[in-house]
Amino acid sequence: MTSTAPLIEARGLTKRYGGFTAVDGIDLTIGEGEVFGFLGPNGSGKSTSILMMLGLTEPTDGTVRVCGHDPSRNPLAVKRQVGYLPESVGFYGDMTGAQNLRFTAELNGIPRSEADARIAELLDMVELEDATNQPVAQYSRGMRQRLGLADVLLKQPRLVILDDPTLGLDPAGIVWLLGIIEELSARQGIAVFLSSHQLQEVQRVCHRVGIMSHGRIVLEGTVAALTAQTDAGGFRITLKVEGANDALDASLASLPSVRETSRSGIDVVIESDEDVRASAAAAVHGHGARLLEMRANDRTLEDIYLRYFQEALQ
Amino acid sequence: MSALFWKELADHFGRRRFTLLLGLVALGLVWGAFVDLGQLASSGRRFFFLDVFTTTAGVPISLLSFxxxxxxxxxxxxxxxxINGERTQGTLARLLAQPLHRDSVYNAKFFAALLTLALVVASMMIVVIGLTMFRMGIAPTGEEVLRLTGLGLVSVAYLAFWLALAITASVLFRNTVTSALASIGMWFALGFLITLLGGVLADRIVPDIETPDDAVRHVTIESWANRVSPAGLYSEATSILLDPIGGRALNLFTIEPGRLEGLLSTPVSAGQSLQLVWPHIVVLVAMVAVLLALSYIRFMREEIRA
Incomplete structure (x- = not known):
């Protein structure tokens, strides 16, 4: 990451529809080459924030600058450098995949000869080389999504904004997409702004995440920092134990600083104030059971997310 | 803008709806072939190439009425x-994420459709005129050419009005079916209802026609009501253009072509007729401009949600 001006800089960005506040004064900074996960449940204001970043709707209040420009005042400067994959991307069904991309290239003023080479390369990258000359009407949802990704990259953007790109993809498709995102950021230095309501995927590829709830960013930072921040200040140790029994449970529960233990099948969970891994392992040994696996503080982003949203809902 | 313009134009000429446009040109072909030129010639009228458009001899209705x-x-x-078609297809957001202004999307759509309409009107007229030349072995006079050019202009302006109306509906309504129905509803309202209401209004204001003055007032009220409707403007303008002798009476007396010939036997010049229809063209274009401005303002400020 370089120390140049941020690609996205939002200050107090707000959007109201009548009495309803969809986005409530969010602050955001996204740097060059960064992968930012914009998380939150449906209806939390993610898409509306994105629309404001692209000048597709005007902010009620606050400012946003994308690549140094105001998207409402100077939308073209923004759109030349930013690729946007809308939530439900559409193509002209009667045109082939390649024709659709060629049209986008024309709109971006890319010369024909250059465009054709780039289109072939991109279609290859999104694994649509066999469907190049097939009308998009015959594409599956996943194929459209991949074509959408090629479409977004055609203009060689500095920043890519993907609005819920995994929606409707199968698990293999999601893994593939995340691989592409990682590669874009690592190899080509393209910043990725990834909105999603699915978390597992996001924490894997994102440098930083922001969690939206009711129009506000309620948490922001790296996954590790967020985990620390939301951790209740204790340890959660998970073990896989073969041959566990009630006696083992009792001795684990009686270890110093342990608050709670639970077991289902071979999975044992210990909540404690201190790290009791060593003594827990000794206890397992002592009862003649076999320890297969042990992990500490294995809080996923999902735990945070769920915890946060349970709080937010109350 | 130009990439979108050419794509739109290609769409109009490539899609199924072009069959409709082609149908119109084919219709010109049928009309041109079946109009009873013998009957026209024997009536002793002087403006052959104009009458071809208004006559009902040999065809069910005149080409102009059609x-x-x-x-x-x-x-x-x-x-x-x-606009709403792009929205439904999910291409509007993608289109507007490209470096082009919103107004160029709008303009490209309007002008591509306008050019299509102009090409269709011109082809149809050329087909009719060409067939008539072929069958009669005479060429239109300069007078006639001028008047026919005027007819082409007025026709394109008239069709542009309905195009602008439909585009406005496509901005205002999210659903393509709704916008189609709304446009057709407006077509009925502006095309037929106003004319009917004009008659009713005139009857209410001038219930008994006793003096010539009453008759003039009655007709004046009717024709002003008519001028609110683009269809009324169009029929008035075309009757001035295509009937150099009776048309200048400007609906003052409802006349069938040729009935006044004994009375007013000198035709007005094409220049004069064009001068008479100039306001009609201006009003039609102004109506188009108002509609476009309305939807333009709406579209420019609208939120483009995928």
Whole structure:
């Protein structure tokens, strides 16, 4: 990451529809080459924030600058450098995949000869080389999504904004997409702004995440920092134990600083104030059971997310 | 803008709806071939190439009436899904994420459709005129050419009105079916209802026609009501253009072509007729401009949600 001006800089960005506040004064900074996960449940204001970043709707209040420009005042400067994959991307069904991309290239003023080479390369990258000359009407949802990704990259953007790109993809498709995102950021230095309501995927590829709830960013930072921040200040140790029994449970529960233990099948969970891994392992040994696996503080982003949203809902 | 303009134009000429446009040109072919030229010639009228458009000899209705009735359908067909069609398809957000201004999307759509309409009207007229030349072995006079050019202009302006109406509907309504129905509803309202209401209004204001003054007032009220409607403007303008002798009476007396010939036997010049229809063209263009401005303002400020 370089120390140049941020690609996205939002200050107090707000959007109201009548009495309803969809986005409530969010602050955001996204740097060059960064992968930012914009998380939150449906209806939390993610898409509306994105629309404001692209000048597709005007902010009620606050400012946003994308690549140094105001998207409402100077939308073209923004759109030349930013690729946007809308939530439900559409193509002209009667045109082939390649024709659709060629049209986008024309709109971006890319010369024909250059465009054709780039289109072939991109279609290859999104694994649509066999469907190049097939009308998009015959594409599956996943194929459209991949074509959408090629479409977004055609203009060689500095920043890519993907609005819920995994929606409707199968698990293999999601893994593939995340691989592409990682590669874009690592190899080509393209910043990725990834909105999603699915978390597992996001924490894997994102440098930083922001969690939206009711129009506000309620948490922001790296996954590790967020985990620390939301951790209740204790340890959660998970073990896989073969041959566990009630006696083992009792001795684990009686270890110093342990608050709670639970077991289902071979999975044992210990909540404690201190790290009791060593003594827990000794206890397992002592009862003649076999320890297969042990992990500490294995809080996923999902735990945070769920915890946060349970709080937010109350 | 130009990339989108050419794509739109290609769409109009490539898609199924172009069959409709082609149908119109084919219709010109049929009319040109079946109009009873012998009957026209024996009536001793002087403006052959104009009469071909207004005569009912040998054909069910005159070509002009046909254009006046069904032209709106073509204008509407080219515009009713201009904006909301892109929205439904999910391409509007993607389109507007490219470096082009919103107004160029709008303009490209309007001008591509307008050019299509102009090409269709011109082809149809050329087909009719060409066939008539072929069958009669005479060429139109300069007078006639001028008047026919005027007819082409007025026709394109008339169709442009319905196009603008349909594009406005496509901005205002999210659903393409709704915008098509709304446009057709407006076609009925502006095309037929106003004319009927004009008659009713005139009857209410001038119930008994006793003096010539009453008659003039009655007709004046009717024709002003008519001028609110683009169809009324169009029929008035075309009757001035295509009937150099009776047309200048400007609906003052409802006349069939040729009935006043004994009375007013000198035709007005094409220049004079064009001068007479100039306001009609201006009003039609102004109506188009108002509609476009309305939808333009709406579209420019609108939120483009995928």
């Amino acid at each position: 254009l006046s009735f069904f032209g709106p359908v073509i204008g509407i067909a080219l515009g009713f899904d201009a």
